Amino acid sequence: MADLNSKITLKLLIDDRSHKVLFGEADKDFVDFMFSLLTFPLGSVIKLLAPPTMIGSIGKLYQSVENLNEIYLVPNRDKSSLLQPKVSTNVKNHLLLDTEAIAELKYYICNHCNRKVTTVKSTVCPNCKQVMVTEAAFVVPSGSTSSATGAETGGEINAGGFVKGVITYMITDDLEVTPMSAISSITLMNRFSMKNDVQLMEKVVTVGMKEGLALLKASLDSPTALTDVFCSPNKKKAKPPPSSFVNYYD
Numbered sequence: 001m002a003d004l005n006s007k008i009t010l011k012l013l014i015d016d017r018s019h020k021v022l023f024g025e026a027d028k029d030f031v032d033f034m035f036s037l038l039t040f041p042l043g044s045v046i047k048l049l050a051p052p053t054m055i056g057s058i059g060k061l062y063q064s065v066e067n068l069n070e071i072y073l074v075p076n077r078d079k080s081s082l083l084q085p086k087v088s089t090n091v092k093n094h095l096l097l098d099t100e101a102i103a104e105l106k107y108y109i110c111n112h113c114n115r116k117v118t119t120v121k122s123t124v125c126p127n128c129k130q131v132m133v134t135e136a137a138f139v140v141p142s143g144s145t146s147s148a149t150g151a152e153t154g155g156e157i158n159a160g161g162f163v164k165g166v167i168t169y170m171i172t173d174d175l176e177v178t179p180m181s182a183i184s185s186i187t188l189m190n191r192f193s194m195k196n197d198v199q200l201m202e203k204v205v206t207v208g209m210k211e212g213l214a215l216l217k218a219s220l221d222s223p224t225a226l227t228d229v230f231c232s233p234n235k236k237k238a239k240p241p242p243s244s245f246v247n248y249y250d
C-alpha cells in the first residue's frame with residue numbers, strides 16, 4: 001500500500017530574505033498525509049523517529065520494551081504490538097508506513113450472541129461463554145457506502161483520506177490547516193510584511209518519505225515546521241542531526 005516513490009507536492013510562499021515560510025498551499029494529498037499523523041500510535045512515531053533521538057524520556061520507555069525479555073509478557077502478547085503497533089489507515093499516500101505497519105488486524109465475532117468481538121481467535125465470549133472463532137472483516141469507512149453519501153461528498157466516491165479534494169487548503173508554518181481563502185492569505189501576508197522587509201518567493205516542493213519523516217519530527221518539536229523542513233538555510237550541511245536519525249533509512 002505504501003508507495004515509497006510517490007511524491008506529494010506543496011506550494012510554499014516564502015520570504016526569501018528571512019528564509020521563512022509564510023504559508024503553504026496544499027491539496028488533499030498533503031492535508032490527508034498531515035492529518036494521518038494524528039492517527040499514528042505513539043509506538044509507531046517513536047519507531048519512525050528512532051528512539052535515541054527522541055526529546056524527553058519516551059525513547060527510553062520504548063527501548064525498555066525492546067530490551068525486556070519476552071518471558072515477562074502475558075500470554076498472547078508480543079512486543080510488536082507495542083514496538084510496531086498496527087495503523088489502520090485509508091489515506092492513499094501516507095509516505096511513512098510500510099505495508100507491515102498497516103493494520104490487517106483480524107477480528108472474530110461471537111456468532112452465538114453477536115454482541116462481542118475480539119482480535120484473538122478462540123477467546124471465550126464473556127457474554128455467553130462461547131468460543132469466538134468467526135472471522136469478520138473490518139470495514140474502513142470511505143464515503144462510498146451509499147449513493148446519498150456520494151452526493152454529499154461532491155461525487156468523490158471512494159476518495160479515501162480525510163478531507164475533500166476539490167478545495168485548496170492553507171497551511172501555516174506552525175501547521176494550522178484551514179480551507180484556503182484570499183482574505184486569510186492576504187491577512188497573513190500583511191501581518192508578516194508589517195514586521196519584516198519581505199521578498200516574496202513562490203516555491204513548489206515535493207514531499208516524499210524523507211520530507212514526511214522530517215515533518216513528523218518537526219511537528220513534535222518546532223513551531224516553524226515548514227520552514228525547518230523546506231527552507232532552513234542550514235538545513236543539511238551546517239548542522240547534521242544525530243547520526244541515527246540520518247541513517248535510519250539508509
Ligand SMILES: [Zn+2]
Pocket residue numbers: 110111112113114115116125126127128129130
Ligand atoms: Zn457471545
